[in-house]
Amino acid sequence: MGSHYKGHEYVVYVGTYTDKNDPDDPATKSEGIYAFKTDSLTGAFTPVSVTSNIKNPTFITIDDNQDYLYSVTETGMEPDNSEGNIYAYKIDKQTARLDLVNVQPTNGLGPCYISINSKEPKCVVVANYGSGSVALFPVSDNGSVGNMIGFNSHAGSSVNQERQEAPHAHFSDYFILGKDETYVFSADLGTDKLYIYKIKSNSLQLSLTREIKLHDGAGPRHLTYDDSKKYIYLLNELDSTVTVFDWDNNMEIIQTVTSLPNGYSEESFAADIHISPSGKFLLATNRGHDSIAVFAIDQSNGQINIVGHTPTQGEHPRNFAMIQGAKNDTSLVFAANQDSNNIVTFELNETSGELTPNGQIVSVPAPVCIKPLHASGLYNIY
Numbered sequence: 001m002g003s004h005y006k007g008h009e010y011v012v013y014v015g016t017y018t019d020k021n022d023p024d025d026p027a028t029k030s031e032g033i034y035a036f037k038t039d040s041l042t043g044a045f046t047p048v049s050v051t052s053n054i055k056n057p058t059f060i061t062i063d064d065n066q067d068y069l070y071s072v073t074e075t076g077m078e079p080d081n082s083e084g085n086i087y088a089y090k091i092d093k094q095t096a097r098l099d100l101v102n103v104q105p106t107n108g109l110g111p112c113y114i115s116i117n118s119k120e121p122k123c124v125v126v127a128n129y130g131s132g133s134v135a136l137f138p139v140s141d142n143g144s145v146g147n148m149i150g151f152n153s154h155a156g157s158s159v160n161q162e163r164q165e166a167p168h169a170h171f172s173d174y175f176i177l178g179k180d181e182t183y184v185f186s187a188d189l190g191t192d193k194l195y196i197y198k199i200k201s202n203s204l205q206l207s208l209t210r211e212i213k214l215h216d217g218a219g220p221r222h223l224t225y226d227d228s229k230k231y232i233y234l235l236n237e238l239d240s241t242v243t244v245f246d247w248d249n250n251m252e253i254i255q256t257v258t259s260l261p262n263g264y265s266e267e268s269f270a271a272d273i274h275i276s277p278s279g280k281f282l283l284a285t286n287r288g289h290d291s292i293a294v295f296a297i298d299q300s301n302g303q304i305n306i307v308g309h310t311p312t313q314g315e316h317p318r319n320f321a322m323i324q325g326a327k328n329d330t331s332l333v334f335a336a337n338q339d340s341n342n343i344v345t346f347e348l349n350e351t352s353g354e355l356t357p358n359g360q361i362v363s364v365p366a367p368v369c370i371k372p373l374h375a376s377g378l379y380n381i382y
Contacts, residue, residue: 076109132167
């Protein structure tokens, strides 16, 4: 890049839906996993590659060394009824292309979330939405995913007869406090429960340690936590609320707030939640209201207060991602608008919490999941 360049280079991988396409609309013809290059100054996306021959790669995760990418295939929902899979890929650090390593069944239907523990022993954990289960798989040194070694099926239902007729695990991610304190959180939209598993290093089994019941009709979907790992922020899809827990105080619920503007009564479903790079703000997406809610985090007690709502300049915002911006005290936010087939870049003021679009929009068919990687000068695509 020229001497005018002041940003850091990133590669961004985007997971999509490939079978929710409108045959009359060429813009929705997704081929699979898309790779782009961007930077922390402009947030402009430039296409790099597409990985095809994978159906509905709706959620992806990448190991800490940025060597391997793992994607679930969200299949097995009606009328498909075939089991979902994990696709393991080697990341080519010269071209950002993905080379298939292996495929492993998830032992469930409609897998919608995957995360990796890159520390030994390496494992990936998957949430099977359709069958309401969580599954654990070992990862070898060559990146391949082995046969399932841990599994648990959730049970029960809740008050929403359409969406909560059965368990629907929507999230599975690690919460690591120390060498022998590795937990997995799983949010289940169907049972209105947050499940906490402990992984014992000697057995690599999912040992259920606790079930936390949320308020009826909440529909727990995704969660995040602060750097101190004291406060847990759970986003509830069905009633568009954020529930705040205190891990150090036996996961006491200390706050529940709406992610929507006061008085908004039209249909909307919360989707994704993350803490900004500075740790000062919590962001969440609303599908229907089509906005990103920004909350200020009270550093003294973990509670959140609404700053405002910013339209996503698209329809049905799902996942979003954030990177530290090149400009002082700013972060960049990349929001995936699934139904308008675009990703929009925003600037977050890390002092005020003001979130504004910076004018960068890229067309991507049915984008669902966004994962940025710091390029670290390893890629020849710049």
